[in-house]
Amino acid sequence: xxxxxxxxxxxxxxxALALAASFAMVLCSAGPGLAQTATSPEQAAAEAAGAxxxxxxxxxxxxxxxxxxxxxxxxxxxxxxxxAVVPVTLSFDPKMDVRKVTLVIDENPSPVxxxxxxxxxxxxxxxxxxxxxxxxxxxxxxxxxxxxxLYVTKAFxxxxxxxxxxxxxxxxxxxxEMGKMKIRAFETDDPGMHEAQLMIRHPNNSGxxxxxxxxxxxxxxxxxxxxxxxxxxxxxxxTGGISISEDPSFRFRYGASDAGPFHAKASDTDGKAFEKTFxxxxx
Amino acid sequence: MSNRGWSFAxxxxxxxxxxxxxxxxxxxxxxxxxxxxxxxxxxxVAGTTSENHGAIANLGFIVGTxxxxxxxxxxxxxxxxxxLAAIRQxxxxxxxxxxxxxxxxxxxxxxxxxxxxxxxxxxxxxxxAALAARADFYKQSMREQLGPALDDAVTVTLPDDTVADERRxxxxxxxxxxKAWETAHTDNDLTVYDEATRTLFAGDLLFMEHCPVVxxxxxxxxxxxxxxxxxxxxxxVPGHGPVSAPWPEALEPQARYLETxxxxxxxxxxxxxxxxxxxxxxxxxxxxxxxxxxxxxxRNATAAYAELEWE
Numbered sequence: 001x002x003x004x005x006x007x008x009x010x011x012x013x014x015x016a017l018a019l020a021a022s023f024a025m026v027l028c029s030a031g032p033g034l035a036q037t038a039t040s041p042e043q044a045a046a047e048a049a050g051a052x053x054x055x056x057x058x059x060x061x062x063x064x065x066x067x068x069x070x071x072x073x074x075x076x077x078x079x080x081x082x083x084a085v086v087p088v089t090l091s092f093d094p095k096m097d098v099r100k101v102t103l104v105i106d107e108n109p110s111p112v113x114x115x116x117x118x119x120x121x122x123x124x125x126x127x128x129x130x131x132x133x134x135x136x137x138x139x140x141x142x143x144x145x146x147x148x149x150l151y152v153t154k155a156f157x158x159x160x161x162x163x164x165x166x167x168x169x170x171x172x173x174x175x176x177e178m179g180k181m182k183i184r185a186f187e188t189d190d191p192g193m194h195e196a197q198l199m200i201r202h203p204n205n206s207g208x209x210x211x212x213x214x215x216x217x218x219x220x221x222x223x224x225x226x227x228x229x230x231x232x233x234x235x236x237x238x239t240g241g242i243s244i245s246e247d248p249s250f251r252f253r254y255g256a257s258d259a260g261p262f263h264a265k266a267s268d269t270d271g272k273a274f275e276k277t278f279x280x281x282x283x
Numbered sequence: 284m285s286n287r288g289w290s291f292a293x294x295x296x297x298x299x300x301x302x303x304x305x306x307x308x309x310x311x312x313x314x315x316x317x318x319x320x321x322x323x324x325x326x327x328v329a330g331t332t333s334e335n336h337g338a339i340a341n342l343g344f345i346v347g348t349x350x351x352x353x354x355x356x357x358x359x360x361x362x363x364x365x366x367l368a369a370i371r372q373x374x375x376x377x378x379x380x381x382x383x384x385x386x387x388x389x390x391x392x393x394x395x396x397x398x399x400x401x402x403x404x405x406x407x408x409x410x411x412a413a414l415a416a417r418a419d420f421y422k423q424s425m426r427e428q429l430g431p432a433l434d435d436a437v438t439v440t441l442p443d444d445t446v447a448d449e450r451r452x453x454x455x456x457x458x459x460x461x462k463a464w465e466t467a468h469t470d471n472d473l474t475v476y477d478e479a480t481r482t483l484f485a486g487d488l489l490f491m492e493h494c495p496v497v498x499x500x501x502x503x504x505x506x507x508x509x510x511x512x513x514x515x516x517x518x519x520v521p522g523h524g525p526v527s528a529p530w531p532e533a534l535e536p537q538a539r540y541l542e543t544x545x546x547x548x549x550x551x552x553x554x555x556x557x558x559x560x561x562x563x564x565x566x567x568x569x570x571x572x573x574x575x576x577x578x579x580x581x582r583n584a585t586a587a588y589a590e591l592e593w594e
Contacts, residue, residue, distance in 0.1 A: 075559070077559060081562055081581035081582045081584070081585045082581075082582045082585040082586060085558075085585050085586070085589055087557065087558045087559040089557075089559070128557060128559075130558070130589075169466070169469075169470060169498060169499050169500065169586070170466045170470045170499060170500060170503075171412070171470075172409075172470070173466070173500075177593075180593075182593070184555075186555040187555065195555075199592065199593070201593070218416065245589075246589075247589060247593070249592075251557065
């Protein structure tokens with residue numbers, strides 16, 4: 001079953017299966033499916049806390065993760081309206097010179113959703129993307145500052161079924177449109193700050209859906225690397241995983257110069273590369 | 284009316300004499316005869332529970348002089364079995380066809396019941412891939428809603444035959460027209476039109492009372508409303524809502540909802556409002572007009588935002 005496949009270790013699979021069974025919602029007219037069982041969201045959250053205890057040393061070794069600062073903040077919905085498209089916004093304390101941030105969705109099969117590296121001088125203040133959320137889960141953001149220190153914060157999201165839920169509502173369109181890119185620029189209330197959104201058409205398949213005819217899992221196919229430049233200088237790069245939603249979107253607020261065109265370059269698990277220079281942008 | 288039309292009419296007189304009385308007197312399984320030889324079971328406007336065993340979609344069957352066509356198989360094996368028992372109260376003719384209007388569990392989880400009695404399951408050309416990709420997910424998700432016993436009984440059963448465009452099916456004395464649509468409610472929507480009684484089974488291309496659900500393309504759905512409206516039906520059976528409603532007036536509330544949702548989301552996108560802020564405000568003016576609005580509108584708004592920002 002997908003729920004079992006969605007877990008990292010055998011020990012956790014029972015928990016994940018129970019969570020999925022308790023809270024999964026069907027993307028259809030078959031009802032909201034919010035019937036509560038013996039497992040309350042609070043109990044589920046308590047069980048979910050175990051995932052971070054295992055993940056933290058795997059991802060960050062024995063380095064201290066500093067809690068309780070404003071270095072990085074997460075804004076995510078308490079309850080996701082669609083587990084396949086959950087908007088998450090990270091914001092950064094401008095005094096802290098954040099150079100790298102790792103977004104971790106604890107209960108997802110592949111918990112590291114993305115790692116973003118910010119170029120020196122890019123002055124990224126805010127970064128939003130959309131993710132799949134496979135179970136009631138904590139989302140952690142770990143920011144690394146220029147001095148190598150790590151700062152952590154977390155948010156709890158109620159959502160289920162995001163990874164196993166089929167990505168493409170219309171796979172034929174997804175295949176036809178793959179690789180298209182679009183940039184939008186937005187007005188900001190601060191003349192020193194700029195805001196833009198990069199969108200990439202891509203199915204970003206999770207690899208967790210089984211084809212009932214062949215009984216094989218549909219291969220994962222997702223954007224692994226992305227670089228966004230402005231006026232010839234890099235703003236940020238990303239290495240991504242299966243938790244980024246179909247048609248990846250990145251909206252970012254930055255203090256670097258907005259002179260010159262945007263340039264985006266992405267590559268996926270099939271080795272396809274997508275690259276575009278945006279001479280004009282939509283607003 | 285053409286010669287063929289008159290022969291349908293004549294057949295309907297025969298059908299009416301033969302079957303209206305028993306069906307009307309004993310609406311078994313909740314089926315009512317809304318037109319001669321056209322029987323519909325009202326689905327509860329609710330989520331699936333073990334108590335309602337998934338009987339939340341409208342189901343129908345059409346009886347010809349030779350054979351029966353079932354339209355959607357219900358939300359569980361129990362729901363499908365109840366529908367088959369209802370057919371048997373009306374006629375012993377073989378159920379030659381089961382037509383799945385789309386992939387959602389409340390419409391296809393009784394498929395195996397009809398396959399077992401020899402029906403050919405017919406779906407949209409994209410139904411096999413869409414249902415296959417979601418089968419594990421649906422089984423798992425429905426487990427909590429139906430309960431393990433009802434869910435375990437279900438073997439997700441794919442169509443035997445598919446329609447890419449249109450297919451006419453002769454049931455003896457009457458012909459039904461099965462039409463495949465472009466992506467709208469889902470990417471695999473079918474409608475069934477009974478020419479003899481001018482009854483349209485819209486599947487979930489039409490929601491009434493129950494908040495519409497966008498699991499395909501809001502743009503596709505809006506774009507096809509004129510073609511839907513042009514179907515020369517007298518009455519429609521929506522996928523959710525009353526068993527029968529006048530056509531095409533029945534489409535108006537849903538058209539208004541979809542247009543409102545699209546307009547609100549387009550405005551938010553144009554103003555640079557991010558998804559997370561746009562979704563809670565979208566289609567707020569429609570809130571008092573639909574049941575289950577808070578269960579489905581936020582998800583529709585999320586899907587609409589993701590789709591419309593690529594316009």
